[in-house]
Amino acid sequence: MYLALFALVALGGDGPVDFGRDVLPILSEYCFDCHGPDAAARKGDLRLDVHDDVLFVVEPGAPEESELLARLVHENPKRLMPPPSTGKAPTPAEREVLRRWIEEGAAWAGHWSFEAVEAPLIPAMSLPSGELTGWDQDPLDLLVLHRLGVQGMSPSPPAGPATWLRRVHLDLTGLPPTLEQLDAFLSGEVTDAEVVDGLLASDARAEHRTREWLDLARYADTNGYQNDFRRDQWPWRDWVLGAFAANMPYDRFVMEQVAGDLLEGGGRDAVLATGFQRNHRTVTEAGSIDEEWRVENVADRAETSATAFLGLTVACARCHDHRYDPISQVDYYRFFGFFDQVDEKGVYSEMRGNVPPLLRVPSPEQEARLAALNAQIAEEEAALAALAATSAERHAAFRTANEMVVADLPAPLLNRRGAVRLDGTRAGSADLGGRVDFEQDRPFTVTLWLRPESHGAVYSRMEDSDRYRGVDLVLLEDMRPAVHLIHEWTGNAIKVVGDDPLQRGAWHHVAVAYDGSGKAAGITVRVNGAPVRLKAEVDRLDGTLATDEPLRLGTRRYAGELKGEVLDFRVDGHALGEGAVLALARGRAVLEDGGPFYLAVFDEEATGVRRRLAKTRSERERLERDEVPTAMVLRDRDEPRETRLLRRGQYDHPDGEALTPDVPGVFGGLPEGARRDRLGLARWLVAPTNPLTARVAVNRTWASFFGRGLVATVEDFGIRGARPEHPALLDHLAAELVASGWDLRALERRIALSATYRQTSEASAAARERDPDNGWLARGPRHRLDAEGVRDQALLASGLLVQKVGGPSVKPYQPAGLWKELAGGAGQGAYVESTGDDLFRRSLYTYRKRTVPHPQLTTFDAPGFELCTARRPSTNTPLQALALLNGPTYQEASRHLAKRMLEAEGEEARLTLGMRAVLSRGPTDGELKVLKSALARHRSEFEADSMAAVELLGVGATATSPRARTPEWAAYTMIASTLLNLDEAITQR
């Protein structure tokens, strides 16, 4: 082992040039633009990313004979490379690397991250006791130590126990320790390992990891384009929470989010997991072209999956072969093909809420209610069937009593006796021509018998354009009837919707009457003779309804085609009342075979059961429609879609032959016999031979603790990405992750308890200069809290935090008017703040409106959730200072923290308590002095100006009565605010 160690040491020092580490980045930076993977940009038919080609310009062992080197310093500017016009030129040091590489034989290898993971040898070291105590407990630390040694660097001493505790709490859960946790730890009641195990099992840890995953998943609560309508995708977010809480193995986590709908025996939750692939934005802007935006959805899924699971940025290859990474445009569209099969549209014109494919996700309580309602419906249906079986006699009596009665009505405009069968396709709909004109100032009544088997359009005479001029009756997706009279949608139209749904498979007599008033109130809808309660959704009609389109049965643009049967379709030029409508219905019921129609409308014995049944069904519909949440998930089309390369990435320029879905050629493609669908992709992603998936997962976990990955470019493991300073450590952890059954919690445990992580983050200027972002790990981590953490910490320290897990997103304080200023309320109206507990939930649950992100999130560097984000920047701005100083969240938290401080006895104890609640440490003497003098000043000022105290303590929903707002409390509130604004407060260190 010692020998191995020293061999490694020799390699890492001034040894031979490493092709991947030293040479490839230089070639990529200076040569690949014109001599790289992109065939279209290639000059002189020479590619320097391919070994055979390189040998044209490189003579292994003979630098002076290698054209490559000569060109870098050529006197003739026309032969000099890179061409001077690019403004790029390799430095002398870089030229020297190339020279040495050639001298040493011009070894060639693939890009490091595309090569299989190989578990490295673990250096065996006997460490001197003392400073390096604890560094020999885990191979992780030995690998770090070894690399530090090679670099001539030494590790830093361990951080103090309180610093470590605050660090593990923040990095594992996004929350600092409570005072109780701090005391228990410092008194030795719990060990380090117990602390870490407790945190790993906590909901707070699942929430923090979910927070991180949501950035990659570009999760939000609105659809993101134009009017930015609300969507309800939180059931998927709760799936993520559950997966982290249960420590779902990472391979399963990946598979379900890529192909949960295709996994055998996956169940509802696996389908829900595919919501990951539907978190992309969806277009609802009227006038947009469907295919253009469907292609965007697919591209977003492909690019997000590549970044989240593989750490690859493939977007470049959408329009042309990738410039640097070996991903061709054909590779791109083969990968795209996996995600191209979804049964979706590109444009859901002005559609609010979730857009299909959808999954219903009832809570256990809702499932129980549904089961009870279903049982009741079955019972009532049985009762109705029994009545039907005995109805012959009653029907005969009805016929005798009514056969002489004939409807005495003026002549209809159209009367089509008999049945029309509608098969649910456009071709199977019926064209009744242009004989009946509908006008806004002319009354009419449409009557018909209807036995629907699906939702869709019943009848329409309407234009096939986005202004939708004309009239219709449609059954909405939930089978409620809706009537439109439209001059121009949506600004000049009437839309009414009935309260109760129609029943699939049952006969209904339907009458739509309109009195010509131009008002929604002028519309009556009767089902089986009884008026339906209508809700007017649009009521401003002023203009003609006339259109050249014919009257059609069973179809209308975007309403879907109806499947079912229509009988006795009739249009009258009057608004018919109850008597006339019943008379028309009777006309069918008195026939010899009119039994079903008699039962539907006239059989008095059945009326009671029918009404009860309708009520129960309506209740079930309401529960399913209004209460049971849905999530947007994946469902593939029955008919496979052919994927073709899109020239320049343009949706309307498909090119060449249909492409079979596959993974990029550089990985050798999918194995023989593998399924060419998302399930095949999912299996490939988590195969132990995949070089990227485990490395990328390990790297991201590492970054959760250190604020920086072992590969600094968390999002890019390609040739242009950063190279790891600790490649052996990355591979060791990746191999162990796979060997552990993809146990992320075990990985986190190791990192949290490692000596590397325990080091102090304090560093000399020289050390920082040598390694500004701590890539070598010669000190502990230090990073600003994330946007969520800044707020959550203030809520926790003040005692305001409500730790309820999951559920719909909530709306904490936000300055008034932000939504309205931008959208004019087009999508959702004003932002209505939550009340009670929901004001104080963790920021993970803050409502994410994509076009107007919450200022707390956006001010502190959270992404806009429009695209997959693997890494957040961390900036310092005056807006952050203003938010922390003046935002009501922090004012209210300061007041509550002050209240906590006042519960202690004596000034010093109070100040100490406040500081410990925020920083997990008490004040130094110097700090105490500053705090005491500040407190005294605040106290005397507020005593002199008690109104200021009343105002200061009046912020937020929890404010107490003005009389309780004392100057003393105000003074401590200022101190609390000062503490929350300390650099140390918003830093993990």
Place this chain on the structure above:
Amino acid sequence: MSSDEQDLRRSAALGAALRTNRRTFLGGGAAGLGALALGSLSPALGGAKAPAAKAKAKRVISLFQSGAPSQFETLDPKPGLVDQFGQELPESVRKGQRLTTMTSGQSSFPIAPSKFGATRRGESGALMGDLLTHTGAIADKLCIVRSMVTEAINHDPAMTFAQTGSQLAGRPSMGAWLSYGLGSMNEDLPTFVVMVSSSATKQPLYARLWGSGFLPTRHQGVKLRSGEDPVLYLANAPGIDRARRRAMLDDLERLNGLREDEDPERDTRVEQYELAFRMQAAVPDLTDISDEPEAVLERYGPDVRRPGSFARNCLLARRMAERDVRFVQLFHMGWDHHGNLPKDLTKCVKDTDQPSAALVQDLEERGLLDDTIVVWGGEFGRTVYSQGELTKENYGRDHHPRCFPIWLAGGGFAPGVTHGETCDHAYNVVRDPVSTHDLHATLLHQLGLDHERLTYRFQGRDFRLTDVHGELVRGILA
């Protein structure tokens, strides 16, 4: 500056002196902030500033007319169309170009001439719609480009393209690029400020239009609002006056300064608190227009007295130019006239015509127009044919990306020049097309930046505002 304010600033300086381990690179004030913009880029995440060419301009004021103004009633009138009223648009003009699905189902495409007249204005003789009384009066100061071309046919992608050079979300906006490339010229105010106003009807806007994309978020635009708190959380919380805030910040800095280890991040953060404190004075000073003479207010029109109006925002833009804010982005919503165009467009013109012209004149009189670029325009043009019913009195126009006009003033753009030409139906460009990328490249050029060299490396690629496109439009430069 009041004497109280001076005391407070002196106290701030004292606080600064108390701080230990002060890093010095911020000491240079304005230039220092620019340096900060580039301070912490590591190679893998880095970028490159373009080498500064000779800059003609220092600042930009963009008057973005959101929703897309019709060219026929404004900057590209076609009086000859009056004779073709109601005639079907010849297929030879449309050439099968795609339409939005709002009109692609229309059975006819009747030509809708502008209901309003048009006159040649100024010595340059630029033909302009008669509605533009005030803009017409400054025709000789404007450089009109009639041949802008864009790609998208819907608002969201087209506006995102106009602001970021890409139809899809995720790229930095132009103001963010400028903040990144040029830094700040002002130590009390943000580098990139956004203001929003609207006529009665609105098309929504999106924060991404002034976002920083993959650039660090400090480069994103700061939205200045019309209410009491123009910048979010700018006003001190209730019960805290400026003196109390100052004293508290001094406490805070003392405490931060007591930390024994060095940390440049901490120093930067302390500096941000000082900038915030200065902004608390500078922004109200900026938005308080009580020191403006009556004659100036009258020039911008009566709306200037209403906070949040386009006129007020134009006046504030001038005040920001005086204070060296780098990029001022105005949005005026309401130009999306699918129907009722004559009435609704007249309203938009009433809101914007006078203040836009006043801004140019005001800047010129103060000697600011030479190094300030003012640019006016929307995200695309509108169709020559009527969307919906066409009558003599009323019509509408659908979206049209194949041509649209803008104007520029100041900053080295050629005054009195009309660049580019469209066909008789203002449907296609027939001479000197200018793409959004070209416009961006030219704007950057005037600011001393080479659009091919202003790059930022993200996900392994060097990104530019102009993507891989953009040609300098020399014909519009003075």
